[in-house]
Amino acid sequence: MKGILYGTFELGLLGLVVYEDNRAEYARDQYMETGLASWQNSYDTHSGLRRDFIWYTAGAWVVGLLDAYVDAYLFSFEAENRRFEGNVGLSVEAVINF
Numbered sequence: 001m002k003g004i005l006y007g008t009f010e011l012g013l014l015g016l017v018v019y020e021d022n023r024a025e026y027a028r029d030q031y032m033e034t035g036l037a038s039w040q041n042s043y044d045t046h047s048g049l050r051r052d053f054i055w056y057t058a059g060a061w062v063v064g065l066l067d068a069y070v071d072a073y074l075f076s077f078e079a080e081n082r083r084f085e086g087n088v089g090l091s092v093e094a095v096i097n098f
Helices: 002-034 037-073 077-087
Strands: none
Touching: 002 037
């Protein structure tokens, strides 16, 4: 379930990267045609958002990677713990010698 959640989140962020890239390139093309400063400002805004979403996507990927590593490490922890607890115990024996 977590894999589906992380995958969906990462794909959503990647979609936002592509969306902002398209918007930034469109604004750049419009600036090159018209020379209006508003298109340059739009390009700067969308280019900054694109960069931010790239970082967010990378961060989400690292979090998913670390979560998978921890899950793999702890996969058999419960079974090993039960086995360990079965072998460890405290007992008191009375030894009587006559």
